Amino acid sequence: MVFGVILAGGIGSRMGNVEKPKQYLKVGDKPIIIHTIEKFIVHDAFAKLIVLCPKPWVENTKKLVDKYLGEMASQVVVLEGGSSRNETIMNSIRYIESEYGLDDDTLIVTHDSVRPFLTYRIIEENIKYGIKYGAVDTVIPATDTIVESQGGDVISSVPDRSKMYQGQTPQTFKAKKLKDLYESLTDDEKEILTDASKIFVIKGEKVYLVQGEVFNIKITYPYDLRVAESLIQDQKKK
């Protein structure tokens, strides 16, 4: 079975003086999180869409899902997220295990709720290669030169840009494998390994790359929100 896992756990501390977490801000006529859910809900591969958000926002999220998705809302379950990104993903796996059972082929397509511009192809290829390889990350080639600095004041190294990619989401995993690997980590390792793909890499597992899109942006800063709004506003003139 394949599950969509929408990660809406963040509080949005980088967003400036906004009252709501960024995923609940509107772009166009709908909250960002609803745009993101809609991209998944029309895909018939998903047995269920699991949306994970901060505890105080669970009820509100359920109401938004009911309001905007109508009959399709039954395909969505809203759960409380965890203390970290990986703990949030683990919450989704625990839910799948208790409701559907977990086997070696159970696949989760995890996605940031604040990336509403992903495309059908990206989801499709995540599922396709997730089934084939077990772990998938969505990336685009780096356009800026990446500079590494150990101390933050001088350059330690300048990696070859042609080998650098910027990570996006979705990230897709065989859920049981991810759970097993995560549980094998020490508490210190869990603290450092904030990205689920990195767990696979550090344990020597291959992670397949799926080509993302430049416009699959993460709405993180007020600037991003304006970009997102303008991308939709432009078409309204037509």
Next chain:
Amino acid sequence: MLNTVYRLVAPRRFEVEFNDIDLHAGQIVVRPTHLSICHADQRYYQGVRPAEVLKEKLPMALIHEGLGEVLYDPTGTYQCGDTVIMIPNTPCEKDEVIAENYLRSSKFRASGFDGFMQEHVALDIDRVVPVDDSIDKVIAAFTELVSVSVHAIRRFDSIAHKRRKAVGIWGDGNLGYITAIFFKAMFPNTKLYILGVDQEKLSGFSFADDTFSVSDIPDDLYIDHAFECVGGAASQQAINQIIDHIQPEGTISILGVSEYPVPINTRMVLEKGLRIFGSSRSGREDFLKTVELYKEHPEIIGYLRNIVGAQVEVRSIEDMNKAFETDIHKSMGKTIMLWNK
């Protein structure tokens, strides 16, 4: 649902824009998989339409020939994954007399509003026609062009008098070829003559009864009716040749598009009592009839395969430009974009 739209913003320049598809509007949502490039798309792409037209129409998503898979159908008519051909003509009213493709209020994809170069296309349920998976999708992709020929032949059948011993088709391009294939399938007992300029292309009309060069038409060639599939500057010569070789009270069906007015020998039109009628675009009934003919005459698919010029996989804007440039440089045939957005 946010939807990626690839609009032509200026000649040879596509850009990404987004619209928001209302999933509660009762429309079917189709994911395009095979898109076919038409001359009309090329005129926008190359910027050869008049400047005021480009200014008025762009930015706009191109392509009005294509098919895709059903992604979402709130009406329950189709299953997810069903293959459907998309109909570009979009009527805004119903008329008991005038066909949907001639209503001045009708909108047309990639002419008045966005065409099929999108991640998803939202359409009214009657704007799609199901097609059997046994039909090659690369060929079914240009069903719209085929349906224009079928529409013209159906109009011919309702307008032309019953003596149909011999019919001539002027034009050896894609439109002439397709019209000829379907005419032969629908009227197998009528002698079909093809008149064109390119001997190599004419040799491809193996199913026709005879082919002639327009520079060397026998004086004793007479036809009861004719189709003009030439268009452009050569329309004048083609129509006047038809008038010379057609029998009295014959019909001339004009399908070729010309940017300029075409002078024709009206004296002879009057003397012979000819009927000249135009055909343009097509409606749902024509699409249904076309798909029916695909099934009834499987040999048609084989003939249509001969005019698939190039297939280009499209995953990026760079690929879109590649497909259009490939299409410009081919001598004949259709360019199909294998659309993966």
